[in-house]
Amino acid sequence: MEILEFDDNLKFDHESVLVLGYFDGLHRGHQALFNEARKVAKVLNLKIVVLTFPEKPSLTFEKFEPEMLLKLTSDKKRAELFAENGVDYLVFKNMTSAFAKLTRTEFSQQILSRFHPKVIITGFDHKTGSDMKQMESTEAFRVIQIPQVSEDDEKISSTRIRKEIEAGHVKKANQLLGYSYETTGLVVHGYARGRQLGYPTANLVIKDYIRIPSAGVYVVDVLIQGERHRGFASIGYNETFNVKEKTIEVHVFDFDLDIYGENLTVYWLDKIRDMVKFNGMDELIKQMKDDEIVARKFTVE
Numbered sequence: 001m002e003i004l005e006f007d008d009n010l011k012f013d014h015e016s017v018l019v020l021g022y023f024d025g026l027h028r029g030h031q032a033l034f035n036e037a038r039k040v041a042k043v044l045n046l047k048i049v050v051l052t053f054p055e056k057p058s059l060t061f062e063k064f065e066p067e068m069l070l071k072l073t074s075d076k077k078r079a080e081l082f083a084e085n086g087v088d089y090l091v092f093k094n095m096t097s098a099f100a101k102l103t104r105t106e107f108s109q110q111i112l113s114r115f116h117p118k119v120i121i122t123g124f125d126h127k128t129g130s131d132m133k134q135m136e137s138t139e140a141f142r143v144i145q146i147p148q149v150s151e152d153d154e155k156i157s158s159t160r161i162r163k164e165i166e167a168g169h170v171k172k173a174n175q176l177l178g179y180s181y182e183t184t185g186l187v188v189h190g191y192a193r194g195r196q197l198g199y200p201t202a203n204l205v206i207k208d209y210i211r212i213p214s215a216g217v218y219v220v221d222v223l224i225q226g227e228r229h230r231g232f233a234s235i236g237y238n239e240t241f242n243v244k245e246k247t248i249e250v251h252v253f254d255f256d257l258d259i260y261g262e263n264l265t266v267y268w269l270d271k272i273r274d275m276v277k278f279n280g281m282d283e284l285i286k287q288m289k290d291d292e293i294v295a296r297k298f299t300v301e
């Protein structure tokens with residue numbers, strides 16, 4: 001997959017199937033667009049181009065709240081997901097006021113035509129998709145609007161997945177995403193208490209603006225240097241030790257190496273329980289032993 005910035009010098013020589021949208025999370029609803037794009041591309045011998053934005057378009061239109069920066073997928077992960085979904089060219093265009101003001105015809109002539117689209121694919125509720133549909137008869141492209149994908153009679157959407165993650169329902173979120181929700185962080189030093197508990201924990205700092213599951217104890221898989229290990233993790237305040245700052249900590253089973261300074265990717269598989277303020281270390285250790293049994297047994301469906 002090639003990544004391009006949209007600007008006046010952009011040269012694009014292929015005919016394309018053009019997929020439009022931001023695609024936070026690239027969940028099963030989004031994946032349906034790319035399944036169609038791959039079919040069309042194969043039959044018509046087209047390149048799959050995604051025209052997307054570096055930031056969430058809401059930042060251009062709504063009163064700013066820091067919360068608006070939080071995404072389901074980091075920029076890196078989103079790009080990886082596009083590649084996995086068969087995209088040949090990922091094109092970024094800033095969503096600016098000027099861009100938003102383009103008329104349908106201007107949008108088609110100044111932006112879309114640069115990619116020589118034979119087919120344009122959008123979601124069923126995509127405003128631009130509906131606009132382009134109305135222009136179909138006068139343009140050289142066909143517009144396909146993909147119907148909504150549902151689970152439990154409810155639309156799969158980035159908002160729904162965000163709510164599940166914020167409620168700690170990571171297993172449900174993973175079903176909706178079609179893959180395991182993940183967080184990548186840098187291993188830093190904590191209070192060096194983990195070893196005394198018999199469970200050293202890698203303390204993670206997250207540098208991306210992404211959503212973290214709610215406080216609790218989770219079954220996780222952990223990617224360290226390309227290898228996937230089972231572990232368990234806690235998110236929240238270590239109330240037993242009156243720790244005031246929120247931490248994200250992971251213990252990796254059957255593993256005994258110092259990994260400070262490494263970037264770990266944690267896959268959130270299921271929530272085990274809420275965080276508890278125990279009466280001392282022994283009670284916490286006893287509970288963690290039970291948690292370990294649960295975490296080791298868990299199988300990804």
Ligand SMILES: Cc1cc2nc3c(=O)[nH]c(=O)nc-3n(C[C@H](O)[C@H](O)[C@H](O)COP(=O)(O)O)c2cc1C
Nearest residue numbers: 190191192193194201232233234238239240275276
């Ligand atoms: C699976 C797991 C469950 C945990 N559960 C709790 C808990 O219920 N209450 C709590 O105060 N701390 C809990 N912790 C956090 C520990 O208090 C923390 O890992 C320990 O204090 C070590 O911290 P350190 O890395 O800063 O040294 C848990 C940690 C893990 C890995």
Ligand SMILES: Nc1ncnc2c1ncn2[C@@H]1O[C@H](COP(=O)(O)OP(=O)(O)O)[C@@H](O)[C@H]1O
Nearest residue numbers: 189190191192194195200201252255256258259
């Ligand atoms: N099985 C393991 N899981 C996680 N970290 C481990 C493991 N074994 C060794 N480590 C190392 O131990 C460190 C955690 O030890 P800990 O006593 O909890 O100290 P800290 O408070 O600095 O996190 C981790 O950052 C990592 O470098």
